[in-house]
């Protein structure tokens with residue numbers, strides 16, 4: 474039992490830490506390579522206080538469950554499904570960042586800059602918010618990967634609610650910037666986040 478527990482905990486926690494480290498460092502490096510070092514701050518690491526609290530809660534849940542209910546962590550098909558979600562979510566998000574290029578800023582633009590063009594090509598042909606779609610899949614995937622039932626539900630609700638508010642706010646400005654071009658784009662392409670129109 475100790476052996477299984479050690480192997481399971483070691484592998485799942487290692488996968489989670491690697492996923493998190495890779496996500497944040499690649500996000501920062503991409504931001505620097507697209508916008509230049511002088512325009513990028515540490516906020517591009519995307520590590521907020523709320524995010525840290527969520528990750529610490531998920532780690533606590535993991536440690537408590539691996540101790541009290543070790544059997545819960547042995548559903549490897551569920552854990553591997555989470556791993557697949559992490560990889561797919563990461564790919565979708567990074568492809569979105571590269572496709573949008575300079576248009577992809579971590580802070581929502583509220584003033585139209587001349588070089589800001591509407592991106593509707595590549596992955597933006599299939600979803601208006603592939604970056605958010607990718608993050609949603611990635612974040613929920615991290616919790617499925619470590620077989621954390623409570624955090625899976627909590628992450629789904631919290632991340633979904635965050636995007637359900639952020640998307641209309643972001644689109645309010647996109648409609649101001651691009652007018653009917655954005656209306657027409659929004660009519661034909663889904664948001665990419667479930668149940669957000």
Ligand SMILES: C[S@@+](CC[C@H](N)C(=O)[O-])C[C@H]1O[C@@H](n2cnc3c(N)ncnc32)[C@H](O)[C@@H]1O
Nearest residue numbers: 569576578579581582590591592602603604605
């Ligand atoms: C964090 S990025 C997220 C982009 C997009 N919502 C996504 O999930 O891929 C936010 C910035 O992207 C810009 N943006 C969002 N969709 C865009 C599009 N289709 N074309 C150009 N800029 C876009 C917004 O103006 C905002 O400043």
